[in-house]
Amino acid sequence: MTSTRSSNTLLQDIPPQLLNYFEEEDFKTTTLKKVKLTTGFFNFSGLIYLKKGRFSFSLPQRNLDTLYSFIIEQNGWFGGLTLMQLPHPFLLINEIEPVELLYIPKDRLTKIADAHPLIYKWLLNIAAHNIPQWLQVPIIALSNKNIRVLYCLATLLPLNKRDFSLIEIDASQQKISDICGLSRPRVNQVLKKLEQQELIKVQHKKIIIQSTTALFKLLDEANLCFYDPRE
Template structure:
């Protein structure tokens, strides 16, 4: 960690200084890709908050896949540096976000004189692919494991900056989109989980009362790419 930036790999002091010199702070209100299908305009390192990305079809109808969620210390945007093509990705702000931002044009200039930037892009891309691959696997599971995985995954992101928190600031509308489950079915699942005292539903948030009970619902599910459970117990 240097000046609030969580580096995804080992980098020389010189490279970190070059990157810090082009870094600017951004708020989520400044993000163009939240309002349209615009390509990422550079690299983003989340310094605070939680955001998820889900794929949509061209006619704007959401798929039933689980969205990839990123939190404090995570990076995204590496795939757009060389090829800033239009995407059909729907961003969902779970919690207000702040970012360290590195503009694409400035990164391309750095690449011309510093090969270590390729190392940074590689590690960011690799970690993003791991996250997305796990989401694809979870998308094939039944609805209860999908919802359980998303809740535990969100809780791991919350505990990066609030170690003992059990509250996830996510609405049922957001959870429905992130988990790829319809609102009626999600309501049924949450009501049963609340009846079992596994969770407690509040306005705009969900308290994870028994994360171990959610973990049990993931037994038999392939978590080989990214398993949130070891980070919670």
């Protein structure tokens, strides 16, 4: 699990041809409920820009205990490699906060990029931004439950409040369970231990981080060779 922490806006650095496409569409937005889903699974093939909210893509393995999760942040792009000859996986999506997104299907994106090849370079830049986080995912997924929950909490911290004061995370234990790929009882065990250490306080559908510095210190034990959410 990891996150795209981009500060870019929709209009920043976007190729004009894609901007024209969005203008033709009048910047219409959609929600995850309107994206083509099959019982929570999305046959991903296209480019996504997230205007509002947060959600996670999960790449389920045969053993769901090693669920791979990648968090998409507001103002984040995902799908930079969608035009490469890669298999298009069914991704499990989990809405963390209500989202509004723009989605360009692969067939439409291909036509625009073929007519304007510089778009391929722009898409590679998006991929390069996401790759460190994506490479970190399987390492965390194979870590112990403590590291997986701690990493999840670190990636869920609000982007505009990354200081060391009191921080609230709007996420239930079930949401954390879905993102981590751990059972809810195992997540609860880790959260209770953190509560006993007075690092967090668990409330209804909310977790209050009481000591960000101390919580981050526990992640020193994790292998964060590709991406460190504390930075």
